[in-house]
Amino acid sequence: MSVQCPSADIGRARPTTLAEHTCPDYRRVSPSTHRVQSRKRQDRDSFSSVKEDDSGIPQSFLVSKESTLFPLPLRDQDLDSDEMAETLTMQNPPGFCCPCGGSRGWKEVQLGKRGHHKSKSYSDLRLFGAELQKGWDWARADSPERLAVAAARKPKTYPAGQSLLEKLPTEILDQILPLLVIDLPPNDYTPRNTDLISCLLSSRTLYVATLGTLYKQITLPHSYIFSKFLNHISAYQSLGTLVRRLDFSHFSSVGLGRSRRDNLEIQNVTSATLLKCLNLTPQLHEFLIQEHLDEDIDEKVVQKLFCGMEYLRAMDFCAASSAAFKTAFTNVINFENTALPAFLDIQRLSLHECNTLPSSVFEILLPKLHRLTHLDVAHTRITDEALFSIPETARLTHLNLSKCSRLSGEKVVNFLTTHPAVRDSLIYLNLYADIAHNRLLEESDVENLLPKLPSSLKALHLTGAKIKGVHVPLLLPLTKHVEELSLGSAQLSVQDINDLFAPRQPEDEDGDLSMEEQTWVPPAMHYLDLTGVPSITAGAILSTNSVLTRPMTAPLEVLELGDSVITCLKERPVPSKRLGWVVRECGRRGWYVREPRKDIPIGERDNGKRAWKMGAMWWGGRKVPVAWGEVGGLYGHYMFKK
Numbered sequence: 001m002s003v004q005c006p007s008a009d010i011g012r013a014r015p016t017t018l019a020e021h022t023c024p025d026y027r028r029v030s031p032s033t034h035r036v037q038s039r040k041r042q043d044r045d046s047f048s049s050v051k052e053d054d055s056g057i058p059q060s061f062l063v064s065k066e067s068t069l070f071p072l073p074l075r076d077q078d079l080d081s082d083e084m085a086e087t088l089t090m091q092n093p094p095g096f097c098c099p100c101g102g103s104r105g106w107k108e109v110q111l112g113k114r115g116h117h118k119s120k121s122y123s124d125l126r127l128f129g130a131e132l133q134k135g136w137d138w139a140r141a142d143s144p145e146r147l148a149v150a151a152a153r154k155p156k157t158y159p160a161g162q163s164l165l166e167k168l169p170t171e172i173l174d175q176i177l178p179l180l181v182i183d184l185p186p187n188d189y190t191p192r193n194t195d196l197i198s199c200l201l202s203s204r205t206l207y208v209a210t211l212g213t214l215y216k217q218i219t220l221p222h223s224y225i226f227s228k229f230l231n232h233i234s235a236y237q238s239l240g241t242l243v244r245r246l247d248f249s250h251f252s253s254v255g256l257g258r259s260r261r262d263n264l265e266i267q268n269v270t271s272a273t274l275l276k277c278l279n280l281t282p283q284l285h286e287f288l289i290q291e292h293l294d295e296d297i298d299e300k301v302v303q304k305l306f307c308g309m310e311y312l313r314a315m316d317f318c319a320a321s322s323a324a325f326k327t328a329f330t331n332v333i334n335f336e337n338t339a340l341p342a343f344l345d346i347q348r349l350s351l352h353e354c355n356t357l358p359s360s361v362f363e364i365l366l367p368k369l370h371r372l373t374h375l376d377v378a379h380t381r382i383t384d385e386a387l388f389s390i391p392e393t394a395r396l397t398h399l400n401l402s403k404c405s406r407l408s409g410e411k412v413v414n415f416l417t418t419h420p421a422v423r424d425s426l427i428y429l430n431l432y433a434d435i436a437h438n439r440l441l442e443e444s445d446v447e448n449l450l451p452k453l454p455s456s457l458k459a460l461h462l463t464g465a466k467i468k469g470v471h472v473p474l475l476l477p478l479t480k481h482v483e484e485l486s487l488g489s490a491q492l493s494v495q496d497i498n499d500l501f502a503p504r505q506p507e508d509e510d511g512d513l514s515m516e517e518q519t520w521v522p523p524a525m526h527y528l529d530l531t532g533v534p535s536i537t538a539g540a541i542l543s544t545n546s547v548l549t550r551p552m553t554a555p556l557e558v559l560e561l562g563d564s565v566i567t568c569l570k571e572r573p574v575p576s577k578r579l580g581w582v583v584r585e586c587g588r589r590g591w592y593v594r595e596p597r598k599d600i601p602i603g604e605r606d607n608g609k610r611a612w613k614m615g616a617m618w619w620g621g622r623k624v625p626v627a628w629g630e631v632g633g634l635y636g637h638y639m640f641k642k
Contacts, residue, residue, distance in 0.1 A: 050586060050636035052617045058558050058593050058608055060584065060618075166205040173209040181213065215242035217629075221250040223268035230273060233280045240280035248289045249318070250633035271298040278304045286314040286627045290634045291353075294320035302332040307339045314348040314374075314626040318635060321356040333361045341368065348374035348626035352400070352638060355379050359406065362386035369394060372421070376400040376624035378430070384411040394421040397612070398624045401440075402432035402461065409445040417452040424454050427612045428624065433464030435489050435532075441465035450474035455481055458612050461622075463488030463529060469496045476500065479523035483610070484619055486529035486560070493535050494546050500525075501553045523553075526608070527619035529560040536561065538568030541592070542575045549579045549594075555606070558619045559592040566590035587641030591620070 052060070158164075168176075180195040199210045220226045233240040251269075274296055278284065287305060289297065297320065305315065317325075332340065346369055351357065362377065363386040369375075372394040383406050390396070399422060401407060412431070416422055433440040441449065443466045451474055453460070460482050467475075467490035479485065479500050495504070503520055528548075530536045540546055541561075547553055561569070569576060569592060570583050576592075584591045596605050608617040614625040616639070623639040625631070631639060 050632070050639070050641045052631050052636070052640075057582065057584075057595055058591075058618055161203065161205055163203075166203055170209060173206075174213070177210055177213040178216075181217065211239075212242050215239055217245040217247065218243055219247045219250060221252065221633075223251075226273070226277075227268040230277050230280075234276075237280060241283055243281040243284060245286040245627060246277070246281065246284060246288065247286075247627070247629075248293055249316070249635045251290065251292050269293065269296055271296050271301055274301050275304060278309065282309075283311050284309055285311055287312060288314075288316045288318075288627060288635075289320065290317070291319035291321065292634070294322040294325040297325050297328055299328045299331045302328045303337075303339070306332060306344065307337075307341065313346060315346060316350040316352075316626045316635075317354055318350060318623070318638060319353040321354055323356075325354075326356045326358075329357055329361055333364050335364065343370050344368045345371055347371050348398075350374070350376040350624060350626050351380055352376045352623050353379045355381065357381060359383045359386065363389060366390050372396060374398040374624055374626050376626070377404065378432075378623070379403040381406055384408055384415075387412070387415050388419065390419070390421050392420040395425045396422045397425055397456075398428040399426060400428075400430040400622075400624045402430045402622065403434060403438075404440075405438045407440065409439075409441045412440065413445045413449045416449060423452070424456070426454055426457055428459040429453075429457060430459075430461040430622065430624075431465065432461050432486065432488075432622065435464045439464055439466065443468065446471055447474065450478065453478060457482055458610070459484035459621075461486035461529070462490075463531065465490070467491065469493060472496050472499050479525055480521050481524055483524055484527045485525055486620075487533065488529050488560075489532040490530075492533055494540050497530070497533075497536070498547045501547050501556070524555070526555050526606075527558040527560070528556060529620065531560055531562045536565065538565050538572065541565070541569070542572065542579070549581055549592075554594075557594040557606075560620055561590055561592055563590065566592070587637070589620070589641065 177196065177199065180193070180199070182192045193214065196210055196214050199206045200214065201207075218229060220229065233243070274293075278287075278301070287309075294317075297317075305312065331337075334340075344365075349369065349372065357380060359381045362380070362382045366372075366386050367389040370391040370393045372390060373396060375390075375396060375398070378400045379402065382401075382404050387401075387407065388411075401412065416426075416429070431440055441462070441464070446462075446465050446467055450471065457478065458481070460478065461484075463486045467487055469492055472492070475485075475487075476499075498504075501523060541548055541559075548556070548559060566583055566585065576582060580595045581592055582595055584593050608619060609615075613621065614627070615629045616625065616631045618640065621631075621639040622642070623635060625635070625639075
């Protein structure tokens with residue numbers, strides 16, 4: 001992020017970038033040897049992150065264990081033939097270009113950068129090269145063609161404040177300028193958002209419109225960037241009132257040669273500086289932090305977040321579990337704290353993997369969230385009592401209860417089917433359970449839950465539930481609107497899974513279509529998790545008995561499978577290529593992915609983006625996002641890699 005301090009003389013204002021004077025001047029890397037850097041929104045991997053790669057097929061990720069100075073090398077297997085041709089054209093531009101329409105031949109077309117060689121085909125194009133900037137040489141200086149070219153190239157000037165862009169309403173500028181924002185931090189130490197800085201310095205009108213966009217969402221990947229940002233808003237406190245999001249999801253000291261102890265000694269990010277930053281950003285709406293900073297979240301910071309931030313609507317404490325974090329929460333979230341409001345306006349809350357927080361925190365906090373819409377309490381100590389204490393005025397659309405060992409299946413089903421906060425509004429529901437430690441839903445729980453799930457549901461994760469073949473008729477209605485379905489460890493046969501995609505009885509005895517076929521509605525599933533299903537092997541998937549890889553199962557494009565199945569599929573590339581599927585892996589997870597159809601242009605393919613994913617593209621996310629944005633950093637790790 002780059003920051004500029006307000007100045008009375010806008011025309012002479014110069015931005016003070018957060019990386020200026022402290023960042024080494026790294027050399028540029030030739031695009032012929034590294035991944036093309038001109039992708040939309042500067043598609044670069046971030047620090048210690050798992051980031052979605054929108055240039056490939058579904059489930060393509062850029063994984064970075066540390067800060068990489070240069071982009072990842074270009075791999076042929078990452079792109080299809082059309083994309084590869086386009087990429088190679090960008091990397092190796094031709095040494096000449098040709099005119100259209102009025103071309104009279106190619107004899108004098110200069111080849112190469114210096115024009116030592118000329119084309120010997122056709123005739124009479126005498127001068128090209130440098131003359132191209134002045135018009136075609138067969139047009140006289142006073143000819144209409146030459147005059148038209150000169151007029152078209154003459155820049156049109158406007159008086160100050162009168163350009164077409166400056167005359168646009170502020171509401172439209174507010175829609176245009178955010179498209180220039182770089183959500184994810186770059187993989188080197190050069191300033192980002194340079195396009196916004198250019199707009200900031202162009203005129204007074206754009207200065208006002210750009211300043212709000214520049215400070216609206218602050219991403220802080222390193223402690224020195226946080227320190228510079230804090231110094232700016234301390235010196236110009238009006239800038240702090242523009243901040244709506246503080247994002248520490250990319251924060252890391254990796255790549256700077258520092259350990260956590262080094263950062264503590266530097267004293268850039270501490271509980272004191274965090275508290276000062278919160279005091280200077282009174283209109284903060286979203287606060288995103290993670291385990292790398294859990295030691296710096298003390299009682300005063302938690303008190304400020306829950307009791308002193310009037311406009312705060314979303315908080316994420318992903319994987320924070322240190323003793324200091326636990327102590328801070330328990331000292332603030334308790335009945336003795338009279339400063340704690342009776343009701344909190346927080347709408348989206350993530351305590352994903354905060355497994356050290358005691359159950360009492362949830363039993364005190366959740367009843368206060370009367371406007372709750374997103375709740376992620378995966379792998380925490382939440383209890384049945386805390387779950388039922390959620391106010392009836394809440395309208396939960398996203399709920400993650402995965403790996404919560406203190407919940408009982410019967411109570412969870414009762415909550416999901418009767419509680420006003422969830423029974424008609426759920427879009428994303430994650431009930432993932434690790435059967436090696438705890439099974440949440442038994443057979444009877446599945447039978448009671450499936451028929452009562454709302455039609456609004458788009459993602460349903462039931463991995464670990466005791467699902468059998470008799471439950472397929474209960475699953476069928478859900479497949480018509482659920483796009484993401486997890487059935488890991490289910491006791492299903494290949495035929496049971498086939499029944500989700502096609503009627504079992506194709507024809508009656510007289511050859512007519514059966515009633516089931518006449519009324520059949522194709523499934524809406526894009527993603528199906530079959531990890532740990534005993535009947536699903538590499539041989540079963542590639543055999544003719546399974547319909548999973550056939551074109552008839554579209555829009556299905558992602559199958560999540562266990563390690564052993566993925567390994568076997570990797571050893572059989574020829575059948576996979578013939579079927580049009582490919583293996584993708586990230587961390588502990590592996591997917592069998594359908595390659596996009598070649599007859600569909602790249603721009604018209606389904607990129608997987610949905611409003612309920614809040615900025616994510618790919619399928620099978622295991623963490624609920626609480627803020628709209630591209631997936632990356634540690635949040636990407638917990639969403640797609642773990």
